[in-house]
Amino acid sequence: MVTETGREVATTDRDGKWEDVLLPPAAMSSGKLEGLIGFQEFLPNRVPLLKKKKQKPAKTKKRKVQKSAVLFGEEETSVEDKTVSRDSSPSVAKKTKRDEKKKTEKPKKQQKKSKAKSFELTEEEKAISNSEYVFQNKLPEWRRFNLDVALLRAIDSLGFKSPTDIQRQCIPKGLNSKKTILGAAETGSGKTIAYGLPILQKIIGYLDFSEEKTVGPQALILCPTRELAMQVHDSIRLVSKFTSVKTTAIVGGMAAEKQQRVLSKIRPEIIVATPGRFWELRETGQEYLQNLRSIKYFVVDEADRMAEKGHFAELDKIVGTLSRESQKFVFSATLTLTHVNSDRMDRMKIKTETTKSKIKKLMKAIVKVSILTEKDKDLWLYFMLKKQEGRSIVFCNSITGVLRLRGLLDTLKLPVRSLHANLKQKQRLKNLDAFRKSTDGILLATDVAARGLDIPNVDQIIHFQFPNAAETYVHRSGRCGRAGRSGTAVTLLKDSDVKNYKKVLHTLKKAPLDNYSGEMPPKFYNELIDLAKKVDVFTYRKRKTNSDKCWMKKNAELCEIELTESESEDEMNEKKEVESNERNKARLADLLKAAEKQ
Template structure:
């Protein structure tokens, strides 16, 4: 995409308008500035090059085009591949006029330069050439950061359009005419409907990228995307546009439920049919090229996959056991926001301060928690599937599926947050009675040759975990009872000071006992174990579990 933008910039560079009259000594210096890539914005009223840019004339980087004179009437306003000149700081109140020269200043500048160089009053408009669509806001932020890093020395401008942030600020970013926009479908469609000038003509779009495409085109999700794709395939279609779709599960197919398959005109879908359906929904014309880099198992080889079978009310025990036994950067997934909130309160009582990430949080807080999780080495992030796709968080050691995902695609994307870039990682599923059906579906779809091994648990330490959990439950129950009593007192204007003091005393005793238990180490250092992480050691997990039990 960046290559396409650079090619477009090079083709659109016009020739400079220079007069044929002789140049005086003062004019020679000005023309030398033109040959060095100094633009009119960097030339003062007296025809002097600004000190901050003086080094550009003599120290041109290797990528600069040295044998081509840069025009003053530049189509790319100094943003092309051969210009590495820093932009001038423009006051906020003049943002709408940031690419125009004042008429009086232009006349003065012409007089000082002797009328030898023709200067345009306004730079031509830069169209939108690259568009990237992502399903989540966090992924859009990450993609923009990567594009900015790659295009750092090209002068290409980028903008991000996501919900949960100021629409006015994003409109001002579009006023700068960025060549590449990274967006979520909702906010992008909102600005298109408002007829923002930079989004009014998408026929010049050279590259359209749809990331996590299988998720984006799912029925019931991203209604704005279908309208956007319909517009790009009809009224705004560009035959020269390149369309790319990405996902780790483009060719992964899970069968529909039996009740649907029994209906008429419902056929079993395979990889080819799924890709054809995606291509049709995205609006790609012709036969696309398919590049498949996935393994048959859909997960990376350096990932250790394990499970724990337990009752639903025991999941809290095993989660706390794992977090205490194996500290590190741990990502815990649940299927609902209510479960995330409950786990957050539970772990806080047990002196584990987790971070949370779900759709009901403010966007700034979501990004702040994500940055903090990536910065701290020993940290727990409780998240819904909003964090399952695409996020590249460094050195995530463990992924825990507190609730088994509903589809194999979600399982692959969740597990893909760890064991990245040849690093080792662990994926642990806590399987309750209600999760067995989903687990069997995932196991069948991924075509695992062997059963996923059991995770080794030292049962001798589970009694201590249960005691802490019992006291924690009593504390939470007591606090709830006290809160209800306070509400009842306010409603009925009745109070029993003696009974309330007795309950408060009991609460203090329980909290003191819980603090004492939390201060004691749950595991002895010499008995602390390391779970197997290398693939060839997975076969030993079953044997280790039998020995410990």
């Protein structure tokens, strides 16, 4: 029933109520609505929700009072604070403790961020100009290049007392000519500085004498992998620390929108990028990347990998948009391997020393272990990792191989990190950073980590699966023994690897590798590896079944289906497997203690 006078109370319904709609006085006095009693709208019943919200007014106020005391650092608590601490339930007390923990953790996060900004000048460095800087080293060889004082200051602060062979040959030609420079040198020889210093010197001169704003980037450095691009970017920033040259990195796996904002805001003179993301941003209309004719210096790092057929389709498009007058730098550790024994190389008398004796220079020991079964491979891998002190990198040909070894070595309580293409970029950088900081870490990697990455003090490389190409073998082995240090390369060979092994040796013109002649693995390692595999397989299967059960339960609730919880034969078998796994874990723990004493 509808009443003419009541505005709030009207006819009610079980699921809600009807309320009058208030009309403006002008509408009623106009005469156009003559005979109309009024309008009503139906509002759903929300009383239970309102009742629940009205039950907690006092507690929220008390919490606010307590928070304000923590924020302003008051030592004396008010009367309301004391009542909260006495009368509050354990759950409220837990929440306040969590809030206090969060507030104490905030300064730690800020400290981490400040540590990460190692490229920015400190207050002491800002106080000293480049002309007033007192050099710690004389740097006679560097001064012969007539480099800018800001670059010499950076070189001095980094402790580079003298240039390497590739730097002695490349820097003068890069500074005094506009010709294309091809650079081939062993890994870890300083190729980034070799092409970075001439580019920085010329850009500094351009910025000093040109009053025009940069319409586009001055230099573009392309790298095949994200990790290598970030490493090159860091090296360039360290050398240009005391200059006004701006550098940025554009790689996949990061937010494209953020990279577009950085390009528009910073307008860097040097861009280090992977081809795919660079071309993607240009195609989406990024304003700063439209005029690629402004690029005067173009670098292709790890050129043999970049030029592989079908790998980097964007590279041809990028090269086609550049000016023909731009100076080009083409660098790689295995630049000559593809053209060994070619007629053109013979006519030009190009030396192929890097393909024949490069690995001998890098390693103090190159050995192979002939293995019959996959089980023996796992056994020897664990033995070599336990035997060698320091950092080790284990290379696999596939991501599945890395994932399998990660589970096995985790079960064996080894400090393992992984690096492969399926990881998100942030996780890849995080794992790399953790490996660099560790003194005895182990990195399981695909060939993503084989090229260009500068990880200092790697003592051992293990080819768990032998590579398909000679270039990959050289790059993998070059991850240790960098910058004049020594290292060990171990190859675990199965019968299926012999074909690739012979092919690589033929390409490199090398004699067969020496067989391992050291001590043998202890006998109990066989049982150790067997138990670790069983525990790892059970853990993987248990995780998978739990995820399947969660999926079934969630979808059953959505479909309003009741799942029976009766004990079946499968569940009985599962209990037996759990008990067996516990026994295996206990025995494995005893064997691991015995392995530590070895």
